Amino acid sequence: MAANNYKHALFCAIVTLIISFPILGLNLEAEGVKITVTGAETSTHIAILLAAVVVFVFQAFRDSFMGALGKLPKLNPLVNKKPMEQSKRVKLESWIMTGLVVLALFWPFFVSRGSVDLATLVLIYIMLALGLNVVVGLAGLLDLGYVAFYAVGAYTFALLSEYLGASFWVALPAGALLAALFGLVLGFPVLRLRGDYLAIVTLGFGEIIRILLNNWTNLTGGPNGIGGIPDPTLFGMEFGRRVKEEGNTSFHETFGIAYSGEHKVIFLYLIALVLAVITALVIRRFMRMPVGRAWEALREDEIAARSLGLSRTAVKLSAFTIGAFFAGFAGTVFASKQGFISPESFVFLESAIILAIVVLGGMGSQLGVILAAIAVTILPELAREFSEYRMLIFGAAMVLMMVWRPQGMLPMRRIHIKLKKQE
Amino acid sequence: MLEVQNLSMRFGGLLAVDQVTLDVQEREIVSIIGPNGAGKTTVFNCMSGFYKPSGGKILFEGKEVQGKPDHKISKLGMVRTFQHVRLFTQMSVVENLLVAQHRHLNTNMLAGLLGTPNYKEREQKALDRAAYWLERVGLLELANRDAGNLAYGQQRRLEIARCMVTEPKLLMLDEPAAGLNPAETKELNQLIISLKEDYNVSVVLIEHDMSLVMDISDRINVINQGRPLASGTPEEIRQNDDVIKAYLGEA
Ligand SMILES: Nc1ncnc2c1ncn2[C@@H]1O[C@H](COP(=O)(O)OP(=O)(O)OP(=O)(O)O)[C@@H](O)[C@H]1O
Ligand SMILES: [Mg+2]
Numbered sequence: 001m002a003a004n005n006y007k008h009a010l011f012c013a014i015v016t017l018i019i020s021f022p023i024l025g026l027n028l029e030a031e032g033v034k035i036t037v038t039g040a041e042t043s044t045h046i047a048i049l050l051a052a053v054v055v056f057v058f059q060a061f062r063d064s065f066m067g068a069l070g071k072l073p074k075l076n077p078l079v080n081k082k083p084m085e086q087s088k089r090v091k092l093e094s095w096i097m098t099g100l101v102v103l104a105l106f107w108p109f110f111v112s113r114g115s116v117d118l119a120t121l122v123l124i125y126i127m128l129a130l131g132l133n134v135v136v137g138l139a140g141l142l143d144l145g146y147v148a149f150y151a152v153g154a155y156t157f158a159l160l161s162e163y164l165g166a167s168f169w170v171a172l173p174a175g176a177l178l179a180a181l182f183g184l185v186l187g188f189p190v191l192r193l194r195g196d197y198l199a200i201v202t203l204g205f206g207e208i209i210r211i212l213l214n215n216w217t218n219l220t221g222g223p224n225g226i227g228g229i230p231d232p233t234l235f236g237m238e239f240g241r242r243v244k245e246e247g248n249t250s251f252h253e254t255f256g257i258a259y260s261g262e263h264k265v266i267f268l269y270l271i272a273l274v275l276a277v278i279t280a281l282v283i284r285r286f287m288r289m290p291v292g293r294a295w296e297a298l299r300e301d302e303i304a305a306r307s308l309g310l311s312r313t314a315v316k317l318s319a320f321t322i323g324a325f326f327a328g329f330a331g332t333v334f335a336s337k338q339g340f341i342s343p344e345s346f347v348f349l350e351s352a353i354i355l356a357i358v359v360l361g362g363m364g365s366q367l368g369v370i371l372a373a374i375a376v377t378i379l380p381e382l383a384r385e386f387s388e389y390r391m392l393i394f395g396a397a398m399v400l401m402m403v404w405r406p407q408g409m410l411p412m413r414r415i416h417i418k419l420k421k422q423e
Numbered sequence: 424m425l426e427v428q429n430l431s432m433r434f435g436g437l438l439a440v441d442q443v444t445l446d447v448q449e450r451e452i453v454s455i456i457g458p459n460g461a462g463k464t465t466v467f468n469c470m471s472g473f474y475k476p477s478g479g480k481i482l483f484e485g486k487e488v489q490g491k492p493d494h495k496i497s498k499l500g501m502v503r504t505f506q507h508v509r510l511f512t513q514m515s516v517v518e519n520l521l522v523a524q525h526r527h528l529n530t531n532m533l534a535g536l537l538g539t540p541n542y543k544e545r546e547q548k549a550l551d552r553a554a555y556w557l558e559r560v561g562l563l564e565l566a567n568r569d570a571g572n573l574a575y576g577q578q579r580r581l582e583i584a585r586c587m588v589t590e591p592k593l594l595m596l597d598e599p600a601a602g603l604n605p606a607e608t609k610e611l612n613q614l615i616i617s618l619k620e621d622y623n624v625s626v627v628l629i630e631h632d633m634s635l636v637m638d639i640s641d642r643i644n645v646i647n648q649g650r651p652l653a654s655g656t657p658e659e660i661r662q663n664d665d666v667i668k669a670y671l672g673e674a
Binding site for chain 1: 471473492493494497498502503505509510511512513514515517518521522523525526528529530532535536550551553554557563566567569585586589
């Protein structure tokens, strides 16, 4: 056992050396057209060696480390607390939710434009994560190409406005419905797939959409993207300094207030907030409806679900379609917020981040997912100096979560159902 | 009401079920017995639409159902339990029963989102039916527990209740007494009889517990190595030389 550990640790240390030496220990220097290889400074070499030693030590004593990590929660005073009574908990949760929404309604009027902008982004991620939560958390279908539906929503708006001059309010339902249609279409070929296979096919689908957007240059402008996407209007009132569209009025003139760029940002934020709340409420309702229970039943045991008369086709397709629908929502808002979109915004990493939010928050749990979306979006902005390490920190957080709380920050709780006694 | 004619099921080179014929009348308990690996579960899998049989016919209320997808067959009123309990373990007990009532519910999404009167009424009926059956199998107090946290015997009972809320005409039970203690087996015995007498359900039962089988069956079919060996009343089976030989030879 111990000897085995050391062997394994030695192996890991050597792998570390093999990987990091060429990457960090050697520098390429361009001299004119020629490139020469030079060694890096000694301090770098020492750092590499040190890293190898750290890997060795960690791997050699991994069992005790991980064991200690697993025991840590016992030090946490909250662990020994009795779980809260169900009815109390439900009440508390709905109070927190309401409180958050009320707070969210008012705070943009007191903070900077940048914060509001960031908050809009958070809301977009909340919509995305809530939507993906349907597919992954509830229906148990690992979808790695979710960003494709986000892209469909965003590009629907961009293209509609570019070619047909459509406004935000037309594009919003159009984008969501088209994304839902794509969800349905993707659903068919992957009906029979589960687990890893499903993950790979959906990953491929996400990439296909991105590459299509990238290469279909006459329509989408390819890598250059599409700009000039209009802002939302409020009953025909525009938020720009000057009215762009014939027949519209401008917001600040109508109300006789001074023009401010902030109005537009706050308005978009409020739209995103309303949409996010709608998303949360609708999905919450779905979870208590036959369709939501069918999603979960299929996740739990497909064979049993089918033996009770659930059609796999209908259940899976509904999960894909509804999940995609909300991604389309989010995409439209995103396009409007940015005013410019390109395929670069819809890379696989986005899918991974949304998935990470769902996993970190707790599969199936709405409050957990919302909190995780806030954390994952805001923390990198707060720690901008460390932005290069974002992915590293992210990875570490995931690993720690899996050790501590594999079920996520706030795991899903069952809905308490009251039954009347029958005679 | 159910007729299985010359049913065969082949897995590659293995003929797991070979020309099995059996029938079930209204309000009848018919057992299928046989040594391990005889092909009993495979017969169920064909009947419930989980496998497409390689040969033969299955008639349910006069209609051919062989090869139909499983979710369609259960809608016709033929539902089953599994040899290894298959519950939705992370869902609560009552949710398990609600899932099963899918076809009794208003599944129109818009109706659900808006909470129309029809939706609410059907949801309430489903809840009442769930409560009724939970009471019936003694699980009402545990309605909001996760199904996976129930004791084994309770899980077995929940699985039967989950079938019953679909209001089936024919119930297929695959070794329902496996893993139960004698007291629980006795309860099960009474429950199955009551299903027949009080709820007019026909039952096809696979079971190794001979005293249970002999006690409640109206008729018994014996299968050995995929082939039908004998069929008749419990009394006839008890005295059948082939059956005695097959069982003694096996043991
Ligand atoms: N999907 C399958 N693929 C290949 N062989 C199978 C399959 N299902 C069952 N078999 C084989 O068919 C034969 C009958 O199996 P079956 O499960 O029907 O037996 P059984 O009578 O239910 O036995 P037990 O009393 O142990 O439950 C066995 O030899 C089994 O290995
Ligand atoms: Mg069996």
